[in-house]
Amino acid sequence: MDTTALREDAPVDSARRQKTRARLLDAAFEIFAEHGVHAASVEMITEAAGFTRGAFYSNFSSKNELFFALMEREKSLRIEQLNEGVAQFLAPAVGGGAALGDDAVVEIITKVLELQSDDRRWWLVQSEFQLLAMRDPEISAGFLEYQDGFVRELTTIVVEALTSASLRFTIDAEEAVRVIAELCANAEARALLAGDERKLSERLSASVPAIMLALTERL
Amino acid sequence: MDTTALREDAPVDSARRQKTRARLLDAAFEIFAEHGVHAASVEMITEAAGFTRGAFYSNFSSKNELFFALMEREKSLRIEQLNEGVAQFLAPAVGGGAALGDDAVVEIITKVLELQSDDRRWWLVQSEFQLLAMRDPEISAGFLEYQDGFVRELTTIVVEALTSASLRFTIDAEEAVRVIAELCANAEARALLAGDERKLSERLSASVPAIMLALTERL
Numbered sequence: 001m002d003t004t005a006l007r008e009d010a011p012v013d014s015a016r017r018q019k020t021r022a023r024l025l026d027a028a029f030e031i032f033a034e035h036g037v038h039a040a041s042v043e044m045i046t047e048a049a050g051f052t053r054g055a056f057y058s059n060f061s062s063k064n065e066l067f068f069a070l071m072e073r074e075k076s077l078r079i080e081q082l083n084e085g086v087a088q089f090l091a092p093a094v095g096g097g098a099a100l101g102d103d104a105v106v107e108i109i110t111k112v113l114e115l116q117s118d119d120r121r122w123w124l125v126q127s128e129f130q131l132l133a134m135r136d137p138e139i140s141a142g143f144l145e146y147q148d149g150f151v152r153e154l155t156t157i158v159v160e161a162l163t164s165a166s167l168r169f170t171i172d173a174e175e176a177v178r179v180i181a182e183l184c185a186n187a188e189a190r191a192l193l194a195g196d197e198r199k200l201s202e203r204l205s206a207s208v209p210a211i212m213l214a215l216t217e218r219l
Numbered sequence: 220m221d222t223t224a225l226r227e228d229a230p231v232d233s234a235r236r237q238k239t240r241a242r243l244l245d246a247a248f249e250i251f252a253e254h255g256v257h258a259a260s261v262e263m264i265t266e267a268a269g270f271t272r273g274a275f276y277s278n279f280s281s282k283n284e285l286f287f288a289l290m291e292r293e294k295s296l297r298i299e300q301l302n303e304g305v306a307q308f309l310a311p312a313v314g315g316g317a318a319l320g321d322d323a324v325v326e327i328i329t330k331v332l333e334l335q336s337d338d339r340r341w342w343l344v345q346s347e348f349q350l351l352a353m354r355d356p357e358i359s360a361g362f363l364e365y366q367d368g369f370v371r372e373l374t375t376i377v378v379e380a381l382t383s384a385s386l387r388f389t390i391d392a393e394e395a396v397r398v399i400a401e402l403c404a405n406a407e408a409r410a411l412l413a414g415d416e417r418k419l420s421e422r423l424s425a426s427v428p429a430i431m432l433a434l435t436e437r438l
Contacts, residue, residue: 140412147409170433179398179401193352
């Protein structure tokens with residue numbers, strides 16, 4: 001066995017593998033959102049992605065494993081978008097050291113929201129996942145870990161952003177971030193139900209900054 | 220046809236009918252929570268309630284209609300419990316006209332929460348209903364109406380209670396009540412996932428009063 005050849009192939013293989021995984025995750029996202037996680041089968045996902053069952057199982061041991069991988073990918077995307085928003089809109093505003101007025105805070109939060117993926121499928125799939133996890137003890141611990149990890153990551157970013165704007169939460173920071181995240185999720189659900197096609201940032205620009213200001217005080 | 224006899228029978232009939240409806244709703248609550256609304260059939264519900272399909276269809280035209288009736292019943296129960304809590308704990312505390320300190324507000328909110336039904340099935344079934352409604356345009360408008368009606372009823376009670384305690388929300392009252400209701404629902408979901416057997420009031424006595432105080436100001 002020529003191990004040199006194997007090593008040389010590895011990066012190509014790995015890139016192709018990443019591409020296969022990404023296509024399977026994209027397909028699963030669509031299928032889960034359209035049919036629900038329960039009704040979605042491995043066959044439906046592989047067919048939509050244009051792969052065989054073999055390709056699926058060489059990447060994921062089960063539908064649950066793929067589900068967790070999808071949640072992690074989407075979570076990372078949203079964390080990235082939030083970091084970008086803070087760097088792009090908050091950092092320059094507080095760079096000069098001047099304190100921000102309430103109006104400036106509202107404007108910055110609205111701009112950061114505008115960068116967030118406006119993806120109702122994400123909300124649908126997360127709700128499904130939560131319901132599944134509540135009925136299936138095998139995934140409930142993993143789901144809780146995922147969700148708490150998400151809130152912790154969000155909290156780190158938000159607290160750092162608030163500090164740089166000379167603000168701090170008046171209640172437990174994780175609790176405050178949970179409340180705001182739930183507000184966003186709930187707004188997505190209502191938009192879906194009402195057929196409200198406005199963008200996330202338009203729908204949330206009245207409530208999220210108001211809640212954020214109500215839950216914070218000047219340092 | 221002897222209409223006098225019919226009229227005399229009516230109250231008995233009506234009482235029996237109410238009992239049948241109540242048993243069907245109880246059974247549906249159990250079945251929906253255990254198996255999910257999608258997997259639950261009219262047969263499963265009637266069998267659990269000890270009735271025939273005929274009894275079902277003489278009370279409800281469809282599973283969806285029964286679902287709405289169940290949500291309405293459970294909503295009314297919770298509104299009643301909230302009203303009772305306010306009457307029992309807040310009214311005497313503000314009767315003398317003295318302003319309440321933050322500690323007293325926290326204590327009253329905790330006591331009111333203790334009166335609320337500690338029913339995780341309720342949260343599960345509501346989540347299911349919301350997911351169904353998001354996929355089924357036939358029930359989405361009805362669900363939205365139900366949900367908005369619930370928030371409006373809660374808001375009326377909460378605003379009246381706050382006013383009597385010389386407090387008011389610093390943000391839109393319905394938005395504030397939505398945030399607090401979501402916080403409760405989310406806490407239920409986490410308790411289910413974590414196998415946390417503590418009572419609703421114990422789990423929420425740290426967060427709900429803190430959020431309520433953060434979102435209000437003295438009149």
